[in-house]
Amino acid sequence: MLALFAVTDAGRRAAAEVGAALGATTHPLDALPTLWPDLDGAVFFLATGATVRLIAPLLADKRTDPGVVCVDEARRFAVALAGGHGGGANALATRVAAVLGAEPVITTASDAAGSTGLDELVGLLDAQVDGDLAAAGTALLDGAALVENLLGFPLPPLPPLVGEVRHTITITDRTPGSERLTAPEPSTRAPESADSRTGDRRLAHGRPPTRARETADSRGTRLVPPTLVVGIGSARGVPAQAVTDTIRRLETEHGFDLRAIRAYASVDLKADEAGILAAIAPAPLLTHPAAELAGIEVPNPSEVVRAEVGTPSVAEAAALHSAASFGGGELVVGKIKGDNVTVAAARVRPRGRLAIVGLGPGAADLRVPRADAELRRASIVVGLDQYVDQVAHLLRPGTEVHASGLGDEEQRAADAVALAAKGYAVALIGSGDAGVYAMASPALQGAGDDIDVVGVPGVTAALSAAALLGAPLGHDHVLISLSDLHTPWPVIQERVAAAAAANFVTCFYNPRSRDRHWQLGAVLDVFREHRPADTPVGAVRQSGRPGQRVWCKPLSEFDPTEVDMLTTVVVGSSATRMVGGRMVTPRGYRWA
Incomplete structure (x- = not known):
C-alpha cells in the first residue's frame, strides 16, 4: 500500500x-x-x-x-x-x-553510485549475517571486498575489485572453518575467462583466487542463505529432544550452519508427530505420501522402513523430494541415526537466471520499470549492439556485455541460455515485446528446466503504432509478419487471405525491405478484394524514436513504397473509420 x-x-x-x-x-x-x-x-x-x-x-x-x-x-x-x-x-x-x-x-551509497550494495545481496539471498555488515558494505562499494560465492548463486554485478582486499564476504551454508571443505571447484561454476573490460577479479561463481583470499589484513563477513531441506523420520512417540539432538548433529558432525535450514520434511504419516513438530517449531513440516517417497533413489534404503511406512526411505527421500519442489537439489548429508529418529539434509541447488526483457519501441518512458530493474539485476547482458547502446546507461559497473550485430538472433539466444545454465544472472534484451517476433521464442526453445526464467513484457510495435494512430485495435485483430526468412511465402499468403476474408484488423510486422519490396503491395491487393476502398490503412515509422512519422490513407490510395522495415502497417476492418483524423475500430456492441 x-x-x-x-x-x-x-x-x-x-x-x-x-x-x-x-x-x-x-x-x-x-x-x-x-x-x-x-x-x-x-x-x-x-x-x-x-x-x-x-x-x-x-x-x-x-x-x-x-x-x-x-x-x-x-x-x-x-x-x-x-x-x-x-x-x-x-x-x-x-x-x-x-x-x-x-x-x-x-x-544511499550503492544506489547513488549505481552499484550493488551489501543490503541488496542480503535481501536477494534472504541471508543471515555474521560480521561487520557496515564495514563489509563500505569495502564492497570501495572495490575492496572479495565476494566468495561458494554456493554459486546468480548474483547481480559487483563493484569492480581495485587495490588490496580488506574484507571478504563469504556466501555459505557451512560453519566457520568448514566452508572450503565442500566448496565447488572453479570448473563447476566459474566463468571460462575473465572479462578484461570490467577488470573484475572477483569470481561470480566458484572460489576466488587464492592470493586474494590470503591477504593478511582482510576481515570477513558471512552471508548464510537458506539452502538446506532437512528430512526427518522417526518412531511413533519420539521425544522432541531426540529430534533436536539429531538435527544438531548436522552442525556438530557435518559442519552445516543450522540457520541455513529452509524447510523440514517427512512422510505424511508423521504430519501429526508431536515430537517432530515441537522440535522444529515454529517452522512447518512438509509432508509427502509414502508412494511418492518410495520412487526416489537414495543411498541408504531400508526394507525395515519400507515394511513399516511403505517407503524404503523417509529422511533422505523427504529431503530430496522437498528440495526438488524448490527447484532441485542434492543430498549433502546422508541418513543420520539418532534415538528412534533419522535425519538427512539436501541442499537446494541455486539455478541460473535468465530475464528476457522487452525494451519497448525505443522511448525511455515507454520502457516498463521492471525492465530497468532486470537490467540492473543481471551480471551479463546479451543483445543486439544498438539495443545494448540504448540501455548502456542503466547497466551497473561490472556488468559483462555480449553484443552482436543484425542476423545473430539465434546465436544470441543460445548464448544467453548457455550462460544462465552455467549459473549466471543473464538478461537477454530485444525491442518491443520479447515474446512477439523476438528473442523469447528462440531462447525458450533451447532452455531447460535447470534455469529460472523471468519474462518482462514490453510495448510491442502493434501497440505503440496503434496508440499513435488512434484505436485501430479496438476489436478482433491479428498480427502477421511479412518476412519469409523463417516462414515460407506461400504460408504467409494463406494467413493473409484468411485474415482478409475473416474481416480482422491486421497489423503487419516487417512489411517491406530493400530485397522484399513487392510483397506488401500484393498483400494490400488481397485486402482490396474484401474491404471497401475507403478502409483506413495506418502506418507508423520509427515509433517512439527520433524521426517518427505517422500517416493514414484509404486502402485504395495507400502507397507501399513509403514503407520500410522500420514501419508498422495496420489495415482496418470493414468497420474501421476515421474519426477526427484518427483510426477507430468500434468495439462491436452498445454500452448499456
Missing part, C-alpha cells in the same frame, strides 16, 4: 498528480500511525524536518519499515528519506520525480 500525506494546497495538488499516476490515495496526517504497519511506501509533501519528526516514533527495522519519500513545496526534489534500498524509497523517489518533473535525491 502506498499512502500520500499533504497539508498545503500546493502539496495536495502535487499529491493528486502522484496519486493518479501511481494509484495512491492522500490521507490526513493523523492516520499515519494506523496505516504505518500496512504501508509499502509513503510520500510526504512536507519539509524533511517535519517528516522526520512524524515518522521517527514509528521506525522499527530497516528490513520491514516502508520506504519514505519527501517532496518539497516547490516540487523540485523527491528525497528518499528512509528505507532507501530495502524499503524501496530510492525507486519510489525516482517514480515520484518522474511524475512531477522533479529531481530524485538519493543518498
